[in-house]
Amino acid sequence: MTTSAIKKYVVALDQGTTSSRTLIFDQSAHLIASIQQEFKQYYPAAGWVEHDAEEIWQSQLSTLKQALKHAEIDLSHIAAIGITNQRETTVIWDKNTGKPVYNAIVWQCRRSNELCQALKHAGHENEIKTRTGLVLDPYFSASKIKWILDNVDGIRARAERGELLFGTIDTWLLWQLTEGKVHVTDPTNASRTMLYNIHQQCWDKTLLALFDIPASLLPTVQPSSAIYGVTCLLNPEQPIPIAGMAGDQQAALFGQQCTDAGSVKNTYGTGCFMLMNTGKQAINSTKGLITTLAIGPDGGVCYALEGSVFMGGAVVQWLRDELGLIQHANETAQAAKSVSDNNGVYLVPAFTGLGAPYWQPDARGTLVGLSRGANRNHIIRAALEAIAYQSHEILTLMSQESGINLLELKVDGGAASNDFLLQFQSDISDITVLRPNQTESTALGAAFLAGLAVGFWPNSTALKHTLTIAQQFRPNISGSQRQTLLRGWRRAIEQTLAAI
């Protein structure tokens, strides 16, 4: 028996914005264990969001240990560990002590907006977009790194002396886990920093100069499926390879095996992130989408178009926590179905501004079309419909910019369990929506990447064989009904933009 023959499992570390999770999969991609731990969010000023990087690491390690214990798995049966992570979130730490020099600045944090505006006014927007595929926005890492270097006492000097390291969360976790403290990221995460040239596929010296960031801070970039190092933290006698890394949305794309040009997935989590694989072609969006690096069939680099909706499933949390209209998210489908239509009510949930394709950080939420007959269920319905309308706008642009008539949309994420939402998405976008058996696509993508690197799965055909579609939602409204609904949504968006 070969060593690989006794390997039965791959572990995925899924480090998200609000929780750290560990999931264990077997060779058929069945979920064997899943442990989740939430951690604290820090809001030190309006629009600022931070995490404690140490707490992220400790919560991640704790879920790893608990998942192994819970599933009663012998370490010798683990083929590899894969990492997937909230993207863009920025950590800088001391390479000798391992201590972060400042809290992690989270992707949602707007503190570097002024810096981005200044770069915009100085005419750098196009150059940045050409090199990185990204819209000049505080969402991405570069302006966050610069903020730390410029605002935390003594940090720039220490960075210039080569004492500090930068990483997105993948890099931070890998560094913590590995023997010899490996300082590496993968192309998908690098492509979110605004410092990586997605065409030449290297750190971009012009952008490092523009943001005034020393190159010594940066990790080495290695493929998303590769053995980066081993961890001996669980048992010094049993090193386990860390063999896959990808940003969570690209991992979900790979987990759904959207590896061919033209395949699309939408993840309905806190926000909604739609990615379309565009193969070897980097499509330069002129309509507010971004171009990003993703993963091809063999784990190598390819391009994708992405549209990020900032308020997705979170709008359901708002119904629950702020309006008190529901007690549980799973009540919403029934409530929405209990009324025959939205009664003219539209909600634009721009609570933290509008993401793609508008990129309007100052927009705020709008509820329009209220009449005397509008009730709780109409508002709940409008909230779910808003998730689908926002996703629809992105899907339409992707289709226009790629020239591909999209016929299928694969979905995953917490809110993808909502049948009303998926049926409405299918109706409004005139597309077949496919919900897989395994909706843990993000973690599965990380597991696939790690498993491929160590031969646990031999190739992409083996990965595809593990996936099945659990449910399909097909369009069930007329073209004129669709046009009427979309007109109402566009009016609501116009009102939101007019109020900025």
Ligand SMILES: Nc1ncnc2c1ncn2[C@@H]1O[C@H](COP(=O)(O)OP(=O)(O)O)[C@@H](O)[C@H]1O
């Ligand atoms: N049945 C449901 N209907 C609508 N939204 C839901 C439902 N179940 C969960 N959600 C939403 O899904 C989100 C959580 O999904 P998840 O994929 O875990 O998100 P994230 O990875 O962004 O934390 C929450 O915002 C929650 O409100």
Ligand SMILES: O=P(O)(O)OC[C@H](O)CO
């Ligand atoms: O942690 P999530 O699932 O909300 O994902 C966050 C995204 O990666 C941000 O770009």
